[in-house]
Amino acid sequence: xxHSGSPTRRQFIAIGGIAxxxxxxxxxxxxxxxxxxxxxxxxxxxxxxDKDCAKCAHFVPGKSASGPGGCKLMPGxxxxxxxxxxxxxxxxxx
Numbered sequence: 001x002x003h004s005g006s007p008t009r010r011q012f013i014a015i016g017g018i019a020x021x022x023x024x025x026x027x028x029x030x031x032x033x034x035x036x037x038x039x040x041x042x043x044x045x046x047x048x049x050d051k052d053c054a055k056c057a058h059f060v061p062g063k064s065a066s067g068p069g070g071c072k073l074m075p076g077x078x079x080x081x082x083x084x085x086x087x088x089x090x091x092x093x094x
Contacts, residue, residue: 031068034077041073041086048089054082057090
């Protein structure tokens with residue numbers, strides 16, 4: 001059997017088995033937005049008077065008080081500004 005110079009199936013699987021975990025580990029976690037819900041709720045990155053996401057019952061704080069967080073009404077969105085606002089704004093109780 002003559003070697004054609006292209007990788008064999010076994011070599012391809014071995015390379016993939018090494019490279020794939022490295023790609024997964026080296027890929028930075030990316031922020032996500034839920035564009036459809038942002039549009040539907042008219043989300044903006046600025047407050048509406050004294051109403052902002054940090055004072056909203058739906059806001060899920062991020063790693064820091066000033067950093068982006070999430071929203072219970074916008075699944076998968078990790079880029080909600082604590083200074084943002086949307087039409088679903090509801091005052092926190094307590």
